[in-house]
Amino acid sequence: MSLIVQKFGGSSVRNIERIKAVAQRVCNAKDQGHQVVVVVSAMGDMTDDLIKMVHEITPDPTPRELDMLLSTGEQISISLLAIAIQSYGHTAVSLTGWQAGVQTENLHGKAKIKGIDVHRIQKELEADQIVIVAGFQGINEMGDITTLGRGGSDTSAVALAVALQADVCEIFTDVDGVYTADPRILPEARKMSVVSYGEMLEMASSGAVVLQPRAVEFAAQYRMPITVRSSFNDHPGTMVKEVSDMEREMYVSAVTHDCNVTKITVIGVPDRPGVAYTIFEALAKARINVDMIVQSTKAETVTDLLFTISSDDTRQAVHIIEGLIDELGAQGLHCDDSVAKVSVIGAGMVTNPGVAALMFKALSSAGINIQVISTSEIRISCLIDRARVQDAVRAIHSAFKLDQDPSELPPSPVDLL
Amino acid sequence: MSLIVQKFGGSSVRNIERIKAVAQRVCNAKDQGHQVVVVVSAMGDMTDDLIKMVHEITPDPTPRELDMLLSTGEQISISLLAIAIQSYGHTAVSLTGWQAGVQTENLHGKAKIKGIDVHRIQKELEADQIVIVAGFQGINEMGDITTLGRGGSDTSAVALAVALQADVCEIFTDVDGVYTADPRILPEARKMSVVSYGEMLEMASSGAVVLQPRAVEFAAQYRMPITVRSSFNDHPGTMVKEVSDMEREMYVSAVTHDCNVTKITVIGVPDRPGVAYTIFEALAKARINVDMIVQSTKAETVTDLLFTISSDDTRQAVHIIEGLIDELGAQGLHCDDSVAKVSVIGAGMVTNPGVAALMFKALSSAGINIQVISTSEIRISCLIDRARVQDAVRAIHSAFKLDQDPSELPPSPVDLL
Numbered sequence: 001m002s003l004i005v006q007k008f009g010g011s012s013v014r015n016i017e018r019i020k021a022v023a024q025r026v027c028n029a030k031d032q033g034h035q036v037v038v039v040v041s042a043m044g045d046m047t048d049d050l051i052k053m054v055h056e057i058t059p060d061p062t063p064r065e066l067d068m069l070l071s072t073g074e075q076i077s078i079s080l081l082a083i084a085i086q087s088y089g090h091t092a093v094s095l096t097g098w099q100a101g102v103q104t105e106n107l108h109g110k111a112k113i114k115g116i117d118v119h120r121i122q123k124e125l126e127a128d129q130i131v132i133v134a135g136f137q138g139i140n141e142m143g144d145i146t147t148l149g150r151g152g153s154d155t156s157a158v159a160l161a162v163a164l165q166a167d168v169c170e171i172f173t174d175v176d177g178v179y180t181a182d183p184r185i186l187p188e189a190r191k192m193s194v195v196s197y198g199e200m201l202e203m204a205s206s207g208a209v210v211l212q213p214r215a216v217e218f219a220a221q222y223r224m225p226i227t228v229r230s231s232f233n234d235h236p237g238t239m240v241k242e243v244s245d246m247e248r249e250m251y252v253s254a255v256t257h258d259c260n261v262t263k264i265t266v267i268g269v270p271d272r273p274g275v276a277y278t279i280f281e282a283l284a285k286a287r288i289n290v291d292m293i294v295q296s297t298k299a300e301t302v303t304d305l306l307f308t309i310s311s312d313d314t315r316q317a318v319h320i321i322e323g324l325i326d327e328l329g330a331q332g333l334h335c336d337d338s339v340a341k342v343s344v345i346g347a348g349m350v351t352n353p354g355v356a357a358l359m360f361k362a363l364s365s366a367g368i369n370i371q372v373i374s375t376s377e378i379r380i381s382c383l384i385d386r387a388r389v390q391d392a393v394r395a396i397h398s399a400f401k402l403d404q405d406p407s408e409l410p411p412s413p414v415d416l417l
Numbered sequence: 418m419s420l421i422v423q424k425f426g427g428s429s430v431r432n433i434e435r436i437k438a439v440a441q442r443v444c445n446a447k448d449q450g451h452q453v454v455v456v457v458s459a460m461g462d463m464t465d466d467l468i469k470m471v472h473e474i475t476p477d478p479t480p481r482e483l484d485m486l487l488s489t490g491e492q493i494s495i496s497l498l499a500i501a502i503q504s505y506g507h508t509a510v511s512l513t514g515w516q517a518g519v520q521t522e523n524l525h526g527k528a529k530i531k532g533i534d535v536h537r538i539q540k541e542l543e544a545d546q547i548v549i550v551a552g553f554q555g556i557n558e559m560g561d562i563t564t565l566g567r568g569g570s571d572t573s574a575v576a577l578a579v580a581l582q583a584d585v586c587e588i589f590t591d592v593d594g595v596y597t598a599d600p601r602i603l604p605e606a607r608k609m610s611v612v613s614y615g616e617m618l619e620m621a622s623s624g625a626v627v628l629q630p631r632a633v634e635f636a637a638q639y640r641m642p643i644t645v646r647s648s649f650n651d652h653p654g655t656m657v658k659e660v661s662d663m664e665r666e667m668y669v670s671a672v673t674h675d676c677n678v679t680k681i682t683v684i685g686v687p688d689r690p691g692v693a694y695t696i697f698e699a700l701a702k703a704r705i706n707v708d709m710i711v712q713s714t715k716a717e718t719v720t721d722l723l724f725t726i727s728s729d730d731t732r733q734a735v736h737i738i739e740g741l742i743d744e745l746g747a748q749g750l751h752c753d754d755s756v757a758k759v760s761v762i763g764a765g766m767v768t769n770p771g772v773a774a775l776m777f778k779a780l781s782s783a784g785i786n787i788q789v790i791s792t793s794e795i796r797i798s799c800l801i802d803r804a805r806v807q808d809a810v811r812a813i814h815s816a817f818k819l820d821q822d823p824s825e826l827p828p829s830p831v832d833l834l
Contacts, residue, residue: 016470016473016474019474020474050493053433053497054497054500056433057433057436057437057497057500057501057504058500058501058503058504061500061503062499062500062503064510065496065499065500065503065511066496066500068492068495068496068499068511068513069492069493069496069497069500071492072489072492072493075485075486075488075489075492076467076486076489078485079482079483079485079486080470080471080474080486082479082482082485083471083474083475083478083479083482083483083486084474084475086475086478086479086482087474087475093481094482094485096485096562099560099561120560143516143537144516145513
């Protein structure tokens with residue numbers, strides 16, 4: 001008998017019909033003899049509807065009260081799912097975040113999970129119950145309800161799987177698994193059967209929104225295998241786990257793209273120590289993540305500082321930097337929303353030289369200009385014109401032969417050059 | 418500085434506009450220098466909407482999961498109200514039933530409050546917060562969310578007022594206060610400035626739905642004064658409290674009516690011991706309250722047993738009694754939905770003979786036949802034709818001169834006969 005944690009996102013429970021379908025799927029897992037813990041998000045548009053009500057009152061609600069409000073979304077889902085499962089003749093019990101023992105730090109809106117007291121869940125499992133837990137939420141030391149931020153239900157599911165020492169954590173979503181590229185823009189993209197934690201993390205941080213990065217980090221830390229699969233069919237999904245070289249399909253696994261990127265250039269900055277620090281410290285204090293950074297010396301004493309941020313943060317970042325222009329002695333600020341980032345990701349690239357060269361060749365052959373480059377051990381990213389994203393993904397995907405059956409290892413990138 | 422508990426029902430918070438109006442009213446009380454604890458129900462149709470979703474799954478949800486679901490209604494109200502109050506510049510904190518320390522027995526759907534641990538509320542009051550508590554809900558020993566049943570928010574408010582030793586509990590509703598008769602059917606009905614607990618309790622049990630009977634019982638037990646007033650205007654309401662004879666306005670306070678009554682007659686029951694017991698035990702086990710009871714002997718050995726119940730219970734009661742007809746050796750069952758109950762209520766009637774006679778005279782003069790009579794120390798009720806309810810209320814109201822200014826005590830009922 002295995003212990004399985006299954007997580008269903010908002011689109012999987014967006015109406016009563018879908019909740020019944022999820023209930024059926026959960027009952028099937030139980031019928032196969034497993035112990036089942038289910039983590040559920042709020043129904044489809046529920047969270048947005050609640051936020052709409054708040055905005056009729058004020059644009060700026062306090063985070064504590066917003067968490068109190070939004071956490072009702074999952075509470076509605078868990079009780080309806082429990083009722084549906086019970087109507088199919090199984091025993092089930094729903095638990096809110098605090099009832100499930102999910103303890104978080106005291107930061108409303110994006111709290112991190114500090115620990116899970118699994119006593120209640122274990123008691124219910126021993127009583128042969130299907131246990132349904134509200135994702136996305138927990139409780140802080142003061143006994144106040146907190147939320148984990150967008151997509152936090154993935155993290156809830158993985159954290160529960162780890163705390164309960166589950167055999168696997170299944171993340172059900174509206175796609176069949178993890179693809180070599182976004183199948184919405186590249187139909188020939190291939191579903192991967194397996195991907196490593198590191199690759200999944202780079203993908204999640206590079207525009208592939210299948211799994212929350214924090215959930216992947218957590219799973220990697222505790223070696224908890226995750227299966228990503230569709231809640232709409234029975235296709236086998238993608239397994240995210242520790243992958244040995246023997247299991248590795250390709251030295252490059254996938255191409256990702258991210259159009260939610262803004263390029264900011266601080267023009268004519270005096271080339272002296274402390275300038276970059278002043279800017280990035282101010283952004284960090286506002287919790288704005290800076291991604292790619294380039295400093296190019298124009299003349300002897302003046303430089304341009306260029307970096308990218310999430311487009312969601314553009315307004316705030318511009319406001320902050322405009323306040324620093326005088327202090328820095330800079331000449332001005334330029335903000336460009338017409339860019340996108342494409343990345344190749346693959347744990348095998350460390351030991352296979354030529355990956356970067358093959359990527360640049362593919363983009364060059366397609367006539368696409370590279371504005372900025374950044375790399376990690378298992379990722380290479382290029383900033384390009386947003387209008388050329390689809391062409392870029394197709395060119396790179398094709399150059400690395402990612403659409404081919406991985407059963408025979410592809411030639412090395414050097415041979416493909 | 419007083420401590421005030423204010424309770425707002427579903428119609429008082431039925432949309433964002435109303436929530437803002439309630440927030441303004443709460444802020445006014447705070448500005449007057451009071452400590453304020455607010456108890457809120459779910460927004461208008463929220464509870465019905467949630468139940469509608471459940472009924473798309475099953476007609477028969479488990480009570481535990483239904484409580485988990487329905488309790489989100491108040492959680493939404495309290496957070497929105499807190500956000501509205503904060504947007505007016507006051508500090509406020511919302512608390513669910515369990516956060517507010519409301520402990521109940523382990524009976525889902527209609528749990529009774531066992532006690533309230535007021536530590537958290539007191540801490541927040543000391544920090545100068547307006548405290549907003551979810552009505553209608555609590556937590557049982559197992560840490561599961563319970564609800565108190567329809568109208569339970571009144572009970573939450575009174576129980577909190579008692580536990581916090583508040584100076585007064587203000588119940589805001591959609592009427593101006595407690596009237597000498599239902600102003601919807603008798604426009605000349607007069608708003609009472611004061612009414613005793615006992616009278617209020619008899620009124621609540623006799624068709625005047627201004628306050629939940631359980632809330633009144635609780636207030637009476639702990640001598641907590643309640644003010645019933647409108648959330649839509651600033652008129653002074655009605656004070657429900659311990660009333661001395663000096664303060665008493667009239668020996669009869671009000672006329673109530675209840676059209677939600679069904680008369681059931683078990684025909685031709687053998688007149689032997691145990692018959693009534695068999696019937697009423699079966700009804701009690703199904704939690705059906707029996708109100709008026711008459712047993713009339715027709716012949717020497719056969720009797721008719723007549724009683725009234727709430728019309729909500731008719732179907733279930735008929736089903737139960739039909740199953741007993743054979744065992745009882747009865748001839749049949751008759752069920753009459755065309756009846757109503759009118760009552761006069763007044764703590765002063767004990768010491769003023771002639772009240773019953775005056776009531777019967779008023780009905781008789783209006784040509785209204787009395788089918789059944791029942792009495793308590795401070796109430797006389799008559800079962801009449803439902804079509805004549807308005808006439809009956811008017812005739813009785815007028816006979817007792819309830820529309821007159823109570824500043825000069827009316828003549829005794831004997832003089833009015």
